Amino acid sequence: MVAIAIACGLAGALGAVVFRFMIRLVQATLFEGAAGIEALFEEGMLAEAQDPLAAAEALAWYWRLTIPAIGGLIVGPLIYFFAREAKGHGVPEVMAAVALRGGVIRKRVVSVKALASAISIGSGGSVGREGPIVQIGSALGSTLGQALRLPTAQLRTVVGCGAAAGVSATFNAPIAGALFAAEVVVGNFALAQLSPIVISSVVATVVSRFFLGNHPAFPVPAYSLVSPFELFPYMVVGVFAGLVALAFMLSLYATEDLFDRTPIPEWGRACVGGLLVGFIGIWLPNVFGVGYSTIASALDSQLPAALLGALVIAKIVATSITIGSGGSGGVFAPSLFLGATTGGFFGTIVHGWFPEATASSGAYALVTMGAVVAAATHAPITAIIMIFELTQSISIIPPLMAACVVSTLVTTYLQRDSIYTMKLRRRGIDLDQEEPRDVLRSLRVAEIVDREPEVLRTSANFQEVLNRILASEHTEFFVIDERGDLRGTIFLRELTRMLVEQEALMPLVVAGDLAESEQPTVTEETDLGVVIRLFSHGTHEELAVVDEDEPARIVGSVHKRDVIHAYNQEVLRRDLAGSVSSTVLVASKGQQVELGGGYVLKEILPPPRFFGRTIRELDIGAETGVHIVLLHKRDANDGRPAIRVPTADDTIDEGDRLVVSGTKAAVEGLDVI
Numbered sequence: 001m002v003a004i005a006i007a008c009g010l011a012g013a014l015g016a017v018v019f020r021f022m023i024r025l026v027q028a029t030l031f032e033g034a035a036g037i038e039a040l041f042e043e044g045m046l047a048e049a050q051d052p053l054a055a056a057e058a059l060a061w062y063w064r065l066t067i068p069a070i071g072g073l074i075v076g077p078l079i080y081f082f083a084r085e086a087k088g089h090g091v092p093e094v095m096a097a098v099a100l101r102g103g104v105i106r107k108r109v110v111s112v113k114a115l116a117s118a119i120s121i122g123s124g125g126s127v128g129r130e131g132p133i134v135q136i137g138s139a140l141g142s143t144l145g146q147a148l149r150l151p152t153a154q155l156r157t158v159v160g161c162g163a164a165a166g167v168s169a170t171f172n173a174p175i176a177g178a179l180f181a182a183e184v185v186v187g188n189f190a191l192a193q194l195s196p197i198v199i200s201s202v203v204a205t206v207v208s209r210f211f212l213g214n215h216p217a218f219p220v221p222a223y224s225l226v227s228p229f230e231l232f233p234y235m236v237v238g239v240f241a242g243l244v245a246l247a248f249m250l251s252l253y254a255t256e257d258l259f260d261r262t263p264i265p266e267w268g269r270a271c272v273g274g275l276l277v278g279f280i281g282i283w284l285p286n287v288f289g290v291g292y293s294t295i296a297s298a299l300d301s302q303l304p305a306a307l308l309g310a311l312v313i314a315k316i317v318a319t320s321i322t323i324g325s326g327g328s329g330g331v332f333a334p335s336l337f338l339g340a341t342t343g344g345f346f347g348t349i350v351h352g353w354f355p356e357a358t359a360s361s362g363a364y365a366l367v368t369m370g371a372v373v374a375a376a377t378h379a380p381i382t383a384i385i386m387i388f389e390l391t392q393s394i395s396i397i398p399p400l401m402a403a404c405v406v407s408t409l410v411t412t413y414l415q416r417d418s419i420y421t422m423k424l425r426r427r428g429i430d431l432d433q434e435e436p437r438d439v440l441r442s443l444r445v446a447e448i449v450d451r452e453p454e455v456l457r458t459s460a461n462f463q464e465v466l467n468r469i470l471a472s473e474h475t476e477f478f479v480i481d482e483r484g485d486l487r488g489t490i491f492l493r494e495l496t497r498m499l500v501e502q503e504a505l506m507p508l509v510v511a512g513d514l515a516e517s518e519q520p521t522v523t524e525e526t527d528l529g530v531v532i533r534l535f536s537h538g539t540h541e542e543l544a545v546v547d548e549d550e551p552a553r554i555v556g557s558v559h560k561r562d563v564i565h566a567y568n569q570e571v572l573r574r575d576l577a578g579s580v581s582s583t584v585l586v587a588s589k590g591q592q593v594e595l596g597g598g599y600v601l602k603e604i605l606p607p608p609r610f611f612g613r614t615i616r617e618l619d620i621g622a623e624t625g626v627h628i629v630l631l632h633k634r635d636a637n638d639g640r641p642a643i644r645v646p647t648a649d650d651t652i653d654e655g656d657r658l659v660v661s662g663t664k665a666a667v668e669g670l671d672v673i
Helices: 002-046 053-057 061-082 091-100 108-122 130-147 152-171 174-186 191-212 228-260 266-283 292-299 305-324 332-353 361-377 380-391 397-414 421-426 462-471 492-505 528-536 560-585 620-624 664-670
Strands: 455-457 476-480 486-491 542-546 554-559 592-596 599-604 627-634 641-644 657-663
Touching: 002 053, 002 061, 002 108, 002 130, 002 152, 002 191, 053 292, 061 108, 061 266, 091 130, 091 152, 091 174, 091 421, 108 130, 130 152, 130 174, 130 332, 152 174, 152 191, 152 380, 174 191, 174 380, 228 266, 228 305, 228 332, 228 361, 228 397, 228 421, 266 305, 292 332, 292 361, 305 332, 332 361, 361 380, 361 397, 380 397, 455 462, 462 476, 462 492, 476 554, 486 492, 486 542, 528 542, 528 560, 554 560, 599 664, 620 627, 620 664, 657 664
Parallel strands: 455 476
Antiparallel strands: 476 486, 542 554, 592 599, 599 657, 627 641, 627 657
C-alpha cells in the first residue's frame, strides 16, 4: 500500500500539472489568439492556468458573449456521448464510487473529465479546477487499484489517495489534501486508510513543487487580530458566510432542475448555459474561469464594496448556470470566490465604521473564504487547514476557526446535506444512513425460527421426561399446560443432577414440577440483536418463540447456534455486496456472475407479485433460499438509479432492479426476464 500510495501521488501530481496546462492552452486559444499560443509554448508545460479576466476585458462584447457558448457546444456532446460521470463538479461522483461501487471508476473518466473541464474552464465557464482534479486523481488511483486487483477496502483507500494527490498538487497543501480525502471522499480517519492517503498527499506536493515552485496559492498581506473585540464581527461574518453558502447550494440544484425541465436536448444545454454566462461576462468578466485574480484583488483590499456585492450575486448565478446546464468543473474555487467577495464586502463596511479597531477588508475576505468553503462542504477542519496552507499565514487562524465553525453550524442547521451529498441525495443515495453496527438488528427471529421445538405437557411423568431427553438433541424443553399455554422450561443441566435420585422421584414428579417459570421469551418480530443479548446474559442455548398477540402460546424456538450462523451469513452477504457490486453495476440486464459451489449472483427485474411489498413480507430467503444483495431504485425526480444494500423494510416497486444471490436453480426460478 505504501508503494501504491507513492504511485498515486506521482500520478495525481503529474495529472494536475498536465490539466493546468490544458486549461491554459484552451484559454490562450480562445481568449488570446496567436499571441497567447506563442507565449504559452515559450512557457512550456509549467504554464500557470489563471482566469482570463485581463484578456476578456480587452475583447469586444460579442466575443465575451460567444466564447463560453463555444466551449459549451463542445463540452455538452463530449460528456453526453462518452462519460456522463464527467458532468458537474466531480466530487459527488467519487464519493458515490467509494460508497456504492467499491471504489471502481471507469478508466475513460480520466481523459473525458480532463478534456471537458479544461474546455469548460478555459472557455470562461464559471467553475473551478479542484473538483475535476479530485475526480481525475481518484480515477487514476482506481485504475491502478483495479489493474492490481486490490480488494474492495484497499481500492477505496487508493481512490482516496488519488483525490488527496490532486488537491495537494493543486493547492500546494499536503495537510489539507489528506484531510479532504479522508473527511469528504473516504469518510474515514482510521490509521489503515489515513496513512496511505497522507503518503500520497506528501508525494504529490513534493512533485508539484518541483514543477511549479513552492509558494502559496494566494499571496496575502500580513493580517492580525487588531482587537480581541474584533472576534465578534468575524463571527457575524461567519453567519453571512453560512447563508451565502446555502444560497449557492440551493441555486446550483434549482438551476439544474430548471435546465432538466427545458425541451433543449441534454447535449445542447451546456451551449445555452455558456451563452448565458457570456451575457453576464459582458459587464462582469470577473465571473469567467476560476476567478483567482479577483480573489487576489479582494484579499489585497483593492475592490470597492459595490463591485464585491455585485460579484457575490453574479458568481452564484454564473456557476449555477455553468454546472446546471451540464458543464464540467468544480465548486471549490467558486466557493473561495464567494467567500472572498462576501468577506470583502462585509469587511469594507465594518472597517469603515470602526477603522481603529478592525483590520482591512482583505482580512475579512480571507477569513470568509474559508467560512464559505466550510459551510458548503460541511468540512470545517479541512477548510481551516486549507486556508492556512493556501496563505501560509498563521495570525489569521483564531478568527478563521471561529468563522468556519459558525458558518458550518448555520448551514447544517438549515440544510443537513453538503454541496456534495445534496447531489447524491437527489439521486436517492444517502451516505449518512449508516448500517447498524450490530448487523443482527436487520434480521428477525422469523428468519431462523424452529417450528418444531421440544414440548412437554405439565402432566408428563418423570419417566416420560427422561425418555424425551434421551431421544432428543435439545438441551431445553418447553412445558405447556392443557390449554397449550407456556408454563416454563426444563433445562438438561438441572435435570442431570436429579438422575441419582430418579428411583425416588419417578412416582412423585411430573414435568410441571421440573419447569422453571419466568424465563425470557421472544416473538417472530424480535430482532436477533436482542436475542443474542438475551443469550449472552444467561445460560440459555434455546429460547421460546411466542405469538405476538397471545404471549402465552408457543409457536417455535430459536437456537443460539442459529443466531451465530445468521450473523456469519449476514456479514458474508454484506462483504459480498461490497466486493462484487462493481461487477454487477456495469453488467447488462440478466448478466450472471458465478460465485462457485453452484451459487450465482444476478441482476433481475422483480416479478409483479413483488410489487408494493416489503422484503420482510416477501421473505424469499425462507421461501426459496435466494437473498437480495443490492436494491436499485430510480429517483422520482431524475429517474437515475440509487443503489444500496436493502433493509427488511424496503418496498419493491415496479421499475426496481434486484441483485440476488443463491443457487443457480433458485435464482432462475425468480428471474422472469
